[in-house]
Amino acid sequence: MYPRRERTQKKKTSRPPIGRGFRLMRAWARLLLVACAALLLAAGCGAPSQVSARSQDDRIDIAYTGWPEDAAIAGLTQALLEDLGYRVELHRVSGQRRAIDGVASGRYDVFHDVWVPVHEELLSRAGEGRDNPLDGRLDEVDLLNSWLVGVTRSGLAAPSYMEINRVGEIEGSGAERALVLAPGASALGPPPRRALSRWGLEVEEYGSAAAMLEEVDRLYRRREPFVFLAWAPHWMNREYEFSYLEDPEYALGSLTLPAEIRIITRRGMEERQPLAYALIDTIVLTQSQVEDVQLAIRRAGSPEAGARRWLAANQDLRSAWLRNAGMQAAGS
Structure with missing residues (x-):
């Protein structure tokens, strides 16, 4: 796990000494500032x-x-x-x-x-x-x-009506298309083309999540077999019923990281x-x-x-x- 906050050591710079009175004044000003904000919040x-x-x-x-x-x-x-x-x-x-x-x-x-x-x-x-x-x-x-x-969740997904749960079940499911995002259009890694091709899928890359999800929506409503890139948090998890496909051999690489x-x-x-x-x-x-x-x-x-x-x-x-x-x- 990564620490809550990481920083490098800041370089010390020479500056004139600050008087004790000034430091006290600055501390009281900060406390007064926060107190005023709190009073206003309490007042609604x-x-x-x-x-x-x-x-x-x-x-x-x-x-x-x-x-x-x-x-x-x-x-x-x-x-x-x-x-x-x-x-x-x-x-x-x-x-x-x-x-x-x-x-x-x-x-x-x-x-x-x-x-x-x-x-x-x-x-x-x-x-x-x-x-x-x-x-x-x-x-x-x-x-x-x-x-x-x-943490986030990501991977290849299939609509629930396809009734598959693992990437190894894609072959024979009737799915021929894999809808993914092009490199640079996603916070995730590049799509694993070799693995997707091995499962008999035609890879379709989209330049934005909105464009990909428009096609996901069209195919989903027609109940066609296909797989697509999914991740959470994202509103797609509310709009569609689908399964994140298990990938026990890590064929998808960093896509599921x-x-x-x-x-x-x-x-x-x-x-x-x-x-x-x-x-x-x-x-x-x-x-x-x-x-x-x-x-x-x-x-x-x-x-x-x-x-x-x-x-x-x-x-x-x-x-x-x-x-x-x-x-x-x-x-x-």
Whole structure:
């Protein structure tokens, strides 16, 4: 298991001594800030941060890929940060590499969709030769906890009406098509073409999950035999009845590798924006909750609108996250 948060040793820089009075003043200011936010929350105010964020740098730039789990957590984070008075901008980027590089360069403040260990190579500049491949980026970003309870699930799936449970049963099932995502269109590894061809399947690669699932929906409604790439968390697990096919010989390789979905923030965010950083580090969701948010986003048409609808129906959780973030920021 990976630790909750990993960082490299920060370099010490010389600076003039800070007086004891100044340090006390800064500590009291931080406590007062959090106390005001807590009072507003207790009063049921919709925007407690009219006080809380204005004493800090109040702009937050969030990179997201458009993948449903990423859109869900990015939308929730945007809505909650705006409730704390921050000005938040979502930036849709094409793939994890651009998002990670954007945070490392300081263009973006946070990215929520780093699948560990799948994306270790993207986090490492030097790649091989390091004891910990994450070290290559940890001098530029902070790697936070996983916001998902547990780990992801992924693999090849078949509709339940096909009544198969293992990849070895694909042959003879009548399935001739395997619907997968093209390399770069997925947070997962590349599709194992050799194994899929061995089972007599014609591999069809799609440039987006939306395009693939449109064909999945069409074939599913016609009850045709086929297999497809599935993963969780994702709303497809609610919409369709299917089985993740067991792969006892690991013919699918890294496609079935479970992962933690971790967060990266730009280095220095914890010091400059402690309340925002604490909130980002506080939000944790179960698979079921993630998929609920995803479905709300599908109905609303945008990450923020869907997230706000979900938060309106889950006020206790919203209040707990804001309260815990305030307490964490006060103690940092």
